[in-house]
Amino acid sequence: AFKSDSQNIDDHLKNADNYSEQESHNFCKDFAFDRQHNPSSADQVFRQQAIRDNAATFSAQKPPAESPEEQELIDSLIKGMHYFSQLQSEDGHWPGDYGGPLFLLPGLLIASYISATPFPKPHQEMMKIYLFNHQHTDGGWGMHIEGQPTMFGTVMQYVSLRLLGVDKDDTRLINASTWIKANGGATGIPSWGKFYLALLNLYDWNGFNSLFPEMWLFPKWLPVHPSRYWCHTRMVYLPMAYCQAHHIQVPENDLILSLRKEIYNEDFKSIDWAKQRNRVCDKDCYTIQSPVLKWMNLFTNGYEKFRPQWLRTKASDYLIKYINAEDAQTEYLNIGPVSKAINSICVWHAYGKDSEKFKKHVARWYDYLWIAEDGMKMSGYNGSQLWDVAFTTRAMLESDLGQLFPETIKKSYQFIDDMQVKKEHETHKEFFRHPMIGSWPFSTAEQAWPVSDCTAEGLSATLAIHKTGILKQGISDARIKQAVDIILSFQNKDGGWPTYELSRAPKWLEKLNPSEVFADIMIDYSWTECSSACIIALLEILECYPDYKSQEIRKAITRGLQFVVKQQKQDGSWYGGWAVCFTYATWFALEALVQGKDYIDTDLRSERINKACDFLISKQMPDGGWGETYESCANKVYTQAKTSQVINTAWALLALQVANSEEKEVIQRGINLLLQRQLDNGDWAQENISGVFNYNCMITYSSYRNIFPIWALNRFYQHKGY
Numbered sequence: 001a002f003k004s005d006s007q008n009i010d011d012h013l014k015n016a017d018n019y020s021e022q023e024s025h026n027f028c029k030d031f032a033f034d035r036q037h038n039p040s041s042a043d044q045v046f047r048q049q050a051i052r053d054n055a056a057t058f059s060a061q062k063p064p065a066e067s068p069e070e071q072e073l074i075d076s077l078i079k080g081m082h083y084f085s086q087l088q089s090e091d092g093h094w095p096g097d098y099g100g101p102l103f104l105l106p107g108l109l110i111a112s113y114i115s116a117t118p119f120p121k122p123h124q125e126m127m128k129i130y131l132f133n134h135q136h137t138d139g140g141w142g143m144h145i146e147g148q149p150t151m152f153g154t155v156m157q158y159v160s161l162r163l164l165g166v167d168k169d170d171t172r173l174i175n176a177s178t179w180i181k182a183n184g185g186a187t188g189i190p191s192w193g194k195f196y197l198a199l200l201n202l203y204d205w206n207g208f209n210s211l212f213p214e215m216w217l218f219p220k221w222l223p224v225h226p227s228r229y230w231c232h233t234r235m236v237y238l239p240m241a242y243c244q245a246h247h248i249q250v251p252e253n254d255l256i257l258s259l260r261k262e263i264y265n266e267d268f269k270s271i272d273w274a275k276q277r278n279r280v281c282d283k284d285c286y287t288i289q290s291p292v293l294k295w296m297n298l299f300t301n302g303y304e305k306f307r308p309q310w311l312r313t314k315a316s317d318y319l320i321k322y323i324n325a326e327d328a329q330t331e332y333l334n335i336g337p338v339s340k341a342i343n344s345i346c347v348w349h350a351y352g353k354d355s356e357k358f359k360k361h362v363a364r365w366y367d368y369l370w371i372a373e374d375g376m377k378m379s380g381y382n383g384s385q386l387w388d389v390a391f392t393t394r395a396m397l398e399s400d401l402g403q404l405f406p407e408t409i410k411k412s413y414q415f416i417d418d419m420q421v422k423k424e425h426e427t428h429k430e431f432f433r434h435p436m437i438g439s440w441p442f443s444t445a446e447q448a449w450p451v452s453d454c455t456a457e458g459l460s461a462t463l464a465i466h467k468t469g470i471l472k473q474g475i476s477d478a479r480i481k482q483a484v485d486i487i488l489s490f491q492n493k494d495g496g497w498p499t500y501e502l503s504r505a506p507k508w509l510e511k512l513n514p515s516e517v518f519a520d521i522m523i524d525y526s527w528t529e530c531s532s533a534c535i536i537a538l539l540e541i542l543e544c545y546p547d548y549k550s551q552e553i554r555k556a557i558t559r560g561l562q563f564v565v566k567q568q569k570q571d572g573s574w575y576g577g578w579a580v581c582f583t584y585a586t587w588f589a590l591e592a593l594v595q596g597k598d599y600i601d602t603d604l605r606s607e608r609i610n611k612a613c614d615f616l617i618s619k620q621m622p623d624g625g626w627g628e629t630y631e632s633c634a635n636k637v638y639t640q641a642k643t644s645q646v647i648n649t650a651w652a653l654l655a656l657q658v659a660n661s662e663e664k665e666v667i668q669r670g671i672n673l674l675l676q677r678q679l680d681n682g683d684w685a686q687e688n689i690s691g692v693f694n695y696n697c698m699i700t701y702s703s704y705r706n707i708f709p710i711w712a713l714n715r716f717y718q719h720k721g722y
């Protein structure tokens with residue numbers, strides 16, 4: 001009943017109203033959640049429901065096996081694919097938990113509170129369950145579900161629970177308040193938290209470094225013009241600047257007055273706010289403010305005292321115009337969860353609660369909600385739809401076994417077809433958007449922010465389906481060529497591929513990163529994973545469409561491979577920016593180096609491949625698996641998990657197999673581990689969190705535990721490795 005799916009909003013709300021509070025609690029109690037044991041949800045609510053609705057049996061003819069080992073492998077693969085197929089939605093994608101960060105739901109709850117637009121009661125109950133479920137025994141919360149407590153995490157969850165009506169005398173909240181005060185109080189919350197607290201009138205706007213809204217009126221050729229920032233940074237600081245320009249804040253009321261006592265050590269009125277601007281609790285600090293940023297803040301804060309009102313109005317008019325454009329371009333989904341919440345607040349402020357625009361915003365809040373056994377959370381995006389479908393397709397079609405599931409492939413193909421972006425927004429140039437016709441987004445075509453590697457994965461999956469010849473070609477050659485053009489258009493000057501847009505400013509802009517908790521957020525850098533995915537798709541295009549722009553493509557591949565080679569570390573590994581961590585990127589890079597054999601010096605290539613294989617082999621754990629923890633991402637050093645992880649194991653196996661490693665025994669032991677870890681129903685258990693962004697925040701990819709073991713096993717079957 002709580003399935004969050006954009007088409008089902010009305011149904012979903014109707015159903016929600018039928019649930020009593022008690023029922024909500026019972027509902028979650030059915031699914032024991034124990035954060036001590038594992039803070040990641042296994043997505044049991046959705047999965048059990050989907051299996052109940054769709055309990056199909058597998059009836060196709062299995063291929064004959066020549067040995068008991070081969071039999072075991074075939075059985076496992078079929079069981080794995082059959083199970084996963086049943087989770088596929090009608091429209092072809094795999095709905096799933098995309099939670100992890102703990103600073104998203106608070107933003108949405110603040111939007112709901114400030115605009116007096118409450119969520120249905122049962123939602124509120126489920127949200128409370130979620131927030132309490134992720135509290136540590138010492139009373140605090142991390143920035144993400146696996147992280148150690150921080151001021152940001154703790155204050156945001158504490159305030160959220162209070163907004164949801166939990167009494168301050170609840171023992172769990174007393175513990176939290178004690179944690180906050182013992183760690184210096186909420187004045188030490190990082191800047192994004194200062195911003196949220198200022199909205200709630202729990203922090204003085206004067207204690208927030210000015211975002212200098214007038215900066216948006218600067219000439220566009222300046223390297224510091226915000227149109228040059230990484231799109232996520234741009235789209236978060238845009239509505240933040242609007243809120244700051246208007247000093248939006250809820251009026252004082254009993255709750256607010258009480259909260260001011262609950263989260264500060266000092267008397268609220270006596271706090272010297274200007275002194276709090278750069279204060280950050282030790283537990284939160286990830287990036288240190290640069291001297292340049294300090295100078296800039298000195299200037300922008302000083303400017304606040306003299307700013308002419310007409311200029312501020314002009315800036316604010318521009319900001320809201322831009323916000324309107326982003327809303328229109330994404331059907332009110334917005335690029336991501338943070339801007340989604342803040343844009344809602346801006347639109348409420350500018351047009352009022354009864355405006356059509358605000359109502360459209362609220363209707364899309366539900367696209368970001370998801371319910372699992374740990375309660376109701378806000379997702380990190382409006383979903384990972386296209387990404388998961390593309391990977392699943394490639395995993396299944398790695399051998400002929402995937403073709404035993406023609407319905408699944410057919411639905412996936414339809415989804416990929418539907419999600420390719422087919423039109424450009426009228427205002428795309430005006431608002432700095434990269435061209436997007438022919439691209440694929442990470443989630444849906446409605447959201448339509450094109451991503452380089454999502455385009456590459458969408459294209460690779462399309463070609464893989466076309467190669468099987470089992471379906472009528474729906475995605476035309478012309479559209480495939482459009483996708484190729486997009487991939488080519490995304491290549492950076494350094495030869496690598498960024499995420500959503502070309503790097504638009506020099507690297508020194510990073511010195512102005514004002515977020516104390518994220519790194520490398522100012523420009524769109526080139527990444528090993530994005531680059532490798534694009535190289536692989538282009539290599540496949542050369543094979544399937546040898547006459548299309550082959551010169552240009554060859555050049556792009558050559559430059560791309562040079563970039564990838566340059567990224568390799570001394571120890572043979574590659575750092576992964578979007579999943580945990582070295583095993584992930586090393587897999588991508590090896591795939592590109594191996595397949596790109598004609599575009600790179602043979603000796604160099606084999607030296608680099610061997611080094612990478614040696615690295616992976618050296619990290620195999622005694623049980624045959626591989627396992628990294630999220631600390632690899634933040635500390636940039638390979639950090640071994642206590643137990644091996646199926647997802648890391650699968651990446652390492654995919655890499656060693658594509659590199660055709662001689663160490664057959666190593667591969668066999670890894671495969672055995674994947675087989676042993678498979679559950680009777682064909683699923684794998686959810687282990688550690690596996691996604692990351694901006695080095696320091698983790699995000700759940702609930703389908704990875706199915707996709708990658710299936711892919712690695714299927715490659716083993718295809719290579720007749722047994």
Ligand code: LAN
Binds near residue numbers: 337518693
């Ligand atoms: C994502 C999710 C997908 C991811 C991949 C496609 C896997 C990657 O290869 C490229 C980068 C991309 C598109 C990506 C970028 C950052 C995102 C959008 C996210 C991790 C999902 C959530 C995150 C976003 C920034 C979260 C909001 C937080 C802020 C700091 C604004």
